[in-house]
Amino acid sequence: xxxxxxxxxxxxxxxxxxxxxxxxxxxxxxxxxxxxxxxxxxxxxxxxxxxxxxxxxxxxxxxxxxxxxxxxxxxxxxxxxxxxxxxxxxxxxxxxxxxxxxxxxxxxxxxxxxxxxxxxxxxxxxxxxxxxxxxxxxxxxxxxxxxxxxxxxxxxxxxxxxxxxxxxxxxxxxxxxxxxxxxxxxxxxxxxxxxxxxxxxxxxxxxxxxxxxxxxxxxxxxxxxxxxxxxxxxxxxxxxxxxxxxxxxxxxxxxxxxxxxxxxxxxxxxxxxxxxxxxxxxxxxxxxxxxxxxxxxxxxxxxxxxxxxxxxxxxxxxxxxxxxxxxxxxxxxxxxxxxxxxxxxxxxxxxxxxxxxxxxxxxxxxxxxxxxxxxxxxxxxxxxxxxxxxxxxxxxxxxxxxxxxxxxxxxxxxxxxxxxxxxxxxxxxxxxxxxxxxxxxxxxxxxxxxxxxxxxxxxxxxxx
Ligand code: ADP
Numbered sequence: 456x457x458x459x460x461x462x463x464x465x466x467x468x469x470x471x472x473x474x475x476x477x478x479x480x481x482x483x484x485x486x487x488x489x490x491x492x493x494x495x496x497x498x499x500x501x502x503x504x505x506x507x508x509x510x511x512x513x514x515x516x517x518x519x520x521x522x523x524x525x526x527x528x529x530x531x532x533x534x535x536x537x538x539x540x541x542x543x544x545x546x547x548x549x550x551x552x553x554x555x556x557x558x559x560x561x562x563x564x565x566x567x568x569x570x571x572x573x574x575x576x577x578x579x580x581x582x583x584x585x586x587x588x589x590x591x592x593x594x595x596x597x598x599x600x601x602x603x604x605x606x607x608x609x610x611x612x613x614x615x616x617x618x619x620x621x622x623x624x625x626x627x628x629x630x631x632x633x634x635x636x637x638x639x640x641x642x643x644x645x646x647x648x649x650x651x652x653x654x655x656x657x658x659x660x661x662x663x664x665x666x667x668x669x670x671x672x673x674x675x676x677x678x679x680x681x682x683x684x685x686x687x688x689x690x691x692x693x694x695x696x697x698x699x700x701x702x703x704x705x706x707x708x709x710x711x712x713x714x715x716x717x718x719x720x721x722x723x724x725x726x727x728x729x730x731x732x733x734x735x736x737x738x739x740x741x742x743x744x745x746x747x748x749x750x751x752x753x754x755x756x757x758x759x760x761x762x763x764x765x766x767x768x769x770x771x772x773x774x775x776x777x778x779x780x781x782x783x784x785x786x787x788x789x790x791x792x793x794x795x796x797x798x799x800x801x802x803x804x805x806x807x808x809x810x811x812x813x814x815x816x817x818x819x820x821x822x823x824x825x826x827x828x829x830x831x832x833x834x835x836x837x838x839x840x841x842x843x844x845x846x847x848x849x850x851x852x853x854x855x856x857x858x859x860x861x862x863x864x865x866x867x868x869x870x871x872x873x874x875x876x877x878x879x880x881x882x883x884x885x886x887x888x889x890x891x892x893x894x895x896x897x898x899x900x901x902x903x904x905x906x907x908x909x910x911x912x913x914x915x916x917x918x919x
Contacts, residue, residue: 466547467761471500473627476634476645481512484648489624492554492769493759493802499551502623505646507655510615514586514661517613518641521582524611530637531575531605535568537632538601545597548625550760553596554769554803557760559723562883563598567629569886570602574609574909582611583913585663588656589616590677592669593771594726594823596622599694601629602903603666604643608633610912612664613642615656619669621771623647653677658684664691664912668728671695671821671849671896690914694898696728696821697851700844701881702837702866705737707856709744711878713751716827718880719854721755721807724770725825729852729874729882729891733818733828735840741831745809749794752807757798769803770824776803779824786810793829814843821849837862838869845871851893854881873897 475483484504491497505513520527538545542564549560589603596618604614618626630645646652650673657665657680665685667677674693681689701719703712719731736744758765770776783805786792791811798804807825812818814830832840844853853872857863867875873893874884884891890905892898901907 471624473623473647474503475505475509476630477513478641479512479516482508491551492771500624502647505648505652510655513644514659517586519613520611520642524578528575528578531571534633534636535571537636538568552624553622554760556765556768566598567601570605573886574605577909578609585612587612587614587664588662590653590667591618593619593621596625599668600626606909607912615644617646617652620649666692668694690911692911697849697897698732698847699852700733701731701854702735703856705740706858712856713748715880720827721767721825735830735832738831738833752796770805779805782822783808841869848896850895851897852881
């Protein structure tokens with residue numbers, strides 16, 4: 456642990472630069488600072504943005520990676536080794552640019568390396584010779600960014616990768632490592648930018664497939680753009696949000712359930728698509744259970760991601776903080792805030808908050824932050840709760856805490872969710888053995904980290 460002594464860590468004060476990585480001369484956009492969400496006075500680096508013109512030039516310069524499968528596999532395996540060799544630097548950028556806690560940052564680098572090794576091992580068959588746009592979010596800025604483009608590259612496509620506007624530095628460093636590992640610059644081009652760059656990608660007729668992770672609203676905009684601008688049959692791999700629920704019945708082990716709830720709702724400050732949003736507790740235990748849960752919330756330790764004792768960091772930016780805070784304040788006016796704990800005043804911290812609702816249908820939309828809703832149900836209302844959860848149209852994660860074996864089977868068969876977790880926290884997936892992905896409004900599948908996912912990247916459309 457002495458190795459992570461902040462004062463002696465050169466990465467604590469280092470800065471990074473990000474810019475479009477394109478295989479041609481291309482116009483670029485403006486330059487801007489990138490700041491630490493836990494401490495906006497800490498400038499982590501600078502980014503030169505791509506513009507829609509950069510996208511057009513990069514699409515022209517793209518060349519599918521038509522090397523034999525073993526060459527692609529070797530380069531992607533080398534990239535996994537390079538990620539590991541540069542662990543300290545990636546770790547530091549995850550802390551300072553994305554506000555990831557120690558635990559979250561380590562887990563994320565491991566997941567990114569797992570994606571690289573998993574898809575590298577499956578880089579078989581003839582190259583797909585398509586052009587894929589990969590549009591990724593800021594909440595898993597290394598793992599999702601790496602997973603999407605590695606699958607596309609393993610299949611032999613060229614990739615135009617657009618990281619989220621909040622996390623360009625990490626994406627730039629990761630793309631450099633892939634190039635260093637032997638991925639040709641014409642096969643992987645990086646376009647740091649906002650929605651306008653994303654829109655330029657999803658309407659460029661040379662693009663033959665789109666992989667997207669982000670909000671359901673943006674997925675719907677992209678879906679429309681693909682239908683209007685790209686060739687018929689263009690694959691669209693979308694992974695989006697969820698209104699994820701957990702049911703705690705009166706037989707559940709309360710300590711186990713409380714621990715699972717805190718991890719599922721508040722790790723990563725609730726900024727996971729898998730995060731628990733709505734908790735259903737059986738009415739006869741709700742009073743004692745709520746007391747235990749709020750007591751456990753008081754023991755959470757919000758703070759700087761760099762601090763070893765921190766288990767809850769900031770949200771990503773001022774806009775996210777303002778949106779979540781407005782939502783909480785509206786609930787407070789209605790007298791529905793059950794509990795809240797204090798957080799640091801500097802930086803983009805949002806207090807973990809428990810809000811009472813009458814059921815998941817009372818939540819209009821996913822709140823992407825440390826906000827947990829609690830509802831109750833009577834012993835004979837279990838099926839109604841399941842129907843209510845299914846009726847949201849989302850179907851990403853679901854958790855169940857019970858000691859009734861038959862109930863596990865009954866509920867698992869009826870619930871419409873991509874990933875179901877019983878008597879544990881409802882986060883995490885394992886590349887290879889437990890792929891991750893949702894149904895309905897939560898995504899178009901197939902699950903990331905599974906065998907079918909890669910197949911979708913072999914089904915690109917010809918340029919229109
Ligand atoms: P979030 O709310 O998590 O930021 P978004 O769906 O807005 O989710 O963002 C996910 C990714 O989609 C980001 O890289 C973002 O820049 C990109 N994006 C936003 N708007 C568009 C758009 N109209 N077309 C394509 N990509 C977009």
